[in-house]
Amino acid sequence: MKNSSGNTFIFGEAGFRLNKPPPPWMLKCDVYPEHCFGHHQATEPFPQWVVRECRLSFKKFVKSVVVNDEIVYSDLDYFKKYKDKSVLIIGGGPSTKTINYDEVERDFTWSCNHFYLNSKLKEMKIDLAMLMSEPDMNSKEFLEYRDKYKPYLGFEVHDRWPGHKFDDYDRYFMMHPHFYGRIGVGARMLIFAAALGCKEVKFVGFDGPEYQLTGDHAFEPGKTNLPSICDGLTDEEVIYIHKIQYDLLWNYIKDNFPNSTMTNLGFKTKYHELNEK
Numbered sequence: 220m221k222n223s224s225g226n227t228f229i230f231g232e233a234g235f236r237l238n239k240p241p242p243p244w245m246l247k248c249d250v251y252p253e254h255c256f257g258h259h260q261a262t263e264p265f266p267q268w269v270v271r272e273c274r275l276s277f278k279k280f281v282k283s284v285v286v287n288d289e290i291v292y293s294d295l296d297y298f299k300k301y302k303d304k305s306v307l308i309i310g311g312g313p314s315t316k317t318i319n320y321d322e323v324e325r326d327f328t329w330s331c332n333h334f335y336l337n338s339k340l341k342e343m344k345i346d347l348a349m350l351m352s353e354p355d356m357n358s359k360e361f362l363e364y365r366d367k368y369k370p371y372l373g374f375e376v377h378d379r380w381p382g383h384k385f386d387d388y389d390r391y392f393m394m395h396p397h398f399y400g401r402i403g404v405g406a407r408m409l410i411f412a413a414a415l416g417c418k419e420v421k422f423v424g425f426d427g428p429e430y431q432l433t434g435d436h437a438f439e440p441g442k443t444n445l446p447s448i449c450d451g452l453t454d455e456e457v458i459y460i461h462k463i464q465y466d467l468l469w470n471y472i473k474d475n476f477p478n479s480t481m482t483n484l485g486f487k488t489k490y491h492e493l494n495e496k
Contacts, residue, residue: 255400255467260376266291269376269395276380280391289475290414293392297371301327302416307484309334309345310405310424314485315437318423323484325421329412331404333438335364340438347371349394349404349411352379375404398471401446402464409468413476423485428461429454462489469493 261268269291273281283294292298304326309315311332320328320343327346332354334340341364348370354361365372371390374380385391396410405425412420424437428445432454436442449457470493472481483491 255398255464255471258376258399260378265397272376272381273393273395276376276383277374277385277391277393279385280389281393284393288397290394290396290410292394292411292414293373295371295392298415301412303418305419305421306412306417308405308408308412308420308422309340310403310422310426310485311431311436311438311442312424312426312485313430313435313437314426315424318484323421325419329408331408335360337438344368345370347373349373349375349408351375351404352377375407398468400464400468402461402468403446406465406468409472409481410476413472413479413481417479419480419482421482421484423483425483425490426486427465427488427490428457432457465490466493 256265258268260272263271266286266288270284270286273284273291281293284291285294305324306327306329307320307323307325309328309330311334315337316339320339328344329347329349330340330345331349332351334345334348341360345368350356350372356362364370365388369390371392372388373392373394375393375395394407394411396407396414398407398410400406405422409420409422428449430436431443431445434441434443445457449460452460469481469491472479472494481494483494
């Protein structure tokens with residue numbers, strides 16, 4: 220939206236302000252706040268569409284859900300353990316490789332996707348992990364880790380899951396927040412932890428796209444693929460998108476979950492400036 224001065228754009232409920240007209244390439248990308256709260260499968264308002272898709276995709280293991288304006292997730296007694304506790308969320312950025320996990324005080328540890336391929340994490344108890352579309356749930360590495368450590372494994376609404384034949388593992392769950400964004404599942408796990416009432420959320424491996432552009436990844440060395448909205452963009456444009464989205468995320472978390480403290484243990488990057496203020 221252009222204001223009367225003609226040079227300030229004010230976008231959506233997260234309150235991000237861009238004090239100059241957005242570049243033409245940005246107009247083609249789903250980076251605006253309204254897109255952070257959207258999803259290509261949404262044909263009705265949140266949370267109704269998520270509940271509908273949950274019934275279609277996860278009926279084998281989801282019997283009931285917690286529903287509010289910010290998130291939908293499986294109604295499990297286990298999740299009550301997180302209230303007023305601390306959790307460490309481990310992402311795939313390279314700072315994950317620099318941490319001595321024995322020295323990080325926390326009650327629980329979470330991660331995501333291919334965490335079980337990391338040399339440190341594959342020997343460490345992860346309490347909960349979110350799995351997107353990429354991990355091979357039939358791979359030897361995945362099954363060995365799952366059966367040894369028994370983590371809770373979560374899924375969001377995604378094109379992969381309708382018709383998927385889930386096995387009988389008894390610690391699957393679903394989680395899908397209203398704020399979806401385009402900066403990866405780790406960002407949405409911050410929201411999930413806050414929604415469960417975690418008092419302190421520490422995180423590492425949320426280092427921005429610069430490292431992934433060069434294949435510096437803690438779980439999959441050499442991985443360079445980014446969200447599809449980045450297709451055809453320059454590296455500078457990709458970085459710009461991620462900065463916008465992280466600013467929106469931190470504003471959203473501060474507005475909606477003020478009782479959860481977020482602490483970055485990874486690289487001190489511009490993406491977390493609003494969280495540190």
